[in-house]
Amino acid sequence: MNVDLVLSSLLNPPVLFFFLGTLAIWLHSDLDVSQPLPKFFSLYLLLSIGFRGGVELHKSGINHQIVLTQIAAVAAALLVPLYTFFILRRRM
Numbered sequence: 001m002n003v004d005l006v007l008s009s010l011l012n013p014p015v016l017f018f019f020l021g022t023l024a025i026w027l028h029s030d031l032d033v034s035q036p037l038p039k040f041f042s043l044y045l046l047l048s049i050g051f052r053g054g055v056e057l058h059k060s061g062i063n064h065q066i067v068l069t070q071i072a073a074v075a076a077a078l079l080v081p082l083y084t085f086f087i088l089r090r091r092m
Contacts, residue, residue: 017041
């Protein structure tokens with residue numbers, strides 16, 4: 001196993017935040033974060049995930065499989081809220 005790969009995966013910001021949250025719950029911590037910080041953390045995580053994905057996409061290049069995957073992701077992002085709205089509207 002490549003140690004550098006494992007270290008880069010474990011030091012990835014979303015993974016670190018996940019482990020920090022898990023550790024806080026495990027230690028029964030009453031971790032309280034002041035109001036502006038949760039928005040900052042959310043924005044930071046979204047930017048981190050997007051930037052890392054963009055870098056990996058740049059490394060691999062764009063081919064037909066990537067384009068099809070992106071189309072499927074956009075379609076799912078559009079269809080899931082639509083059919084969920086209609087299902088929930090009938091039940092409520």
